[in-house]
């Protein structure tokens with residue numbers, strides 16, 4: 364079976380996914396028995412094109428690289444559809460939802476996810492809004508329609524966290540979670556330690572594809588609050604609202620704070636924490652001075668790290684890239700390959 368993919372939101376993550384799909388086409392066929400065709404791309408700014416027989420993905424990437432609207436696509440296709448029309452009219456098996464995150468309303472992403480699931484399409488999303496605010500409802504909807512709603516890319520980009528903890532650590536109680544969840548702020552803090560100003564470091568993080576469309580979400584801690592809520596909701600079965608999590612960002616930190624900490628062998632890090640005290644779950648987001656030699660203290664650039672306290676295994680640390688085009692593109696691919704495996708196990712071809 365060839366999976367038909369529609370992408371809603373063709374920014375850094377969507378483009379990262381298509382670049383990987385193209386460069387690894389043969390490899391994915393040989394190693395994962397996975398074949399794909401791109402049937403639709405819809406983006407608020409870049410435009411939209413749909414062709415249920417398949418689009419030329421390379422041409423769509425080239426148009427975007429050259430800032431040319433997708434309506435200039437030269438092959439067959441219906442142009443100018445809204446995201447909703449694209450989802451309704453496409454024959455996609457998998458809708459990749461990678462529009463911008465809105466942590467207050469989780470819209471319009473949640474409506475796109477609901478629509479796709481209700482049309483029996485799998486959804487793979489790196490969008491933190493729907494995952495933080497509506498995870499249980501969307502999972503339920505996915506179950507009712509016999510499809511998957513997978514969100515590995517919402518936490519630590521492609522570094523396995525959600526699927527790993529849910530599956531490989533199953534049977535453990537997660538007592539606490541403490542980590543660096545945001546690549547942009549960790550990158551900025553590291554650059555400031557090296558002598559750059561905040562105003563120099565932030566545009567660099569944006570250029571490298573780490574920052575959110577509105578970087579306030581990164582530097583004021585909203586992005587970490589969303590990721591903390593997602594983990595609490597999925598791993599501890601709670602319903603934490605990210606907007607109610609006590610939160611402080613990094614904008615008040617000066618080069619002086621960072622140098623003073625380094626003199627004490629400490630480093631300022633933006634830390635997200637969850638503690639589960641016999642069912643009472645408390646979460647927070649705050650900059651903290653961390654021992655420079657500890658796993659969290661030695662996490663540099665856009666790398667992230669999470670320390671899980673578990674009852675059976677003790678401390679488990681996950682360390683890896685937390686943001687970036689290829690890294691989050693891979694997160695989406697990993698969930699798509701999961702759907703490929705689940706489908707093939709359910710309906711073996713031979």
Ligand code: HSE
Pocket residue numbers: 517518519520544545546547548573574575581586685686687
């Ligand atoms: N803006 C986010 C970060 C992207 O910097 O970590 C990945 O969620």
